[in-house]
Amino acid sequence: MDQSQYNYSEFVASPNEFLEFAERAPKATMRAPSFPLEDLATGDSMEMKDLWKTGVAVMEFGSFT
Secondary structure, eight states: OOHHHOOOOOOOOOOOOOOOOOOSOOOTTTTOOEEEEEEEETTTTEEHHHHTTTSSOOOOOOOOO
16 A cells, blocks of 8 residues: 555544444443453463453553554
8 A cells, every 4th residue: 555545644534424433433331342362471362351350441552553
């Protein structure tokens, strides 16, 4: 992919695009689905639901672009 098409100097979306996304987007009161995780320190696998059992779990997703 040409980088000039990937990186935007400005992101402009129409109001309809935002409304369509907002209607389908997960709500703050919804529980996220469980998925496999890897402990980066040990390499062990676990399920996200196992972390929920211990209390509130906060995840941060970053960008590698």
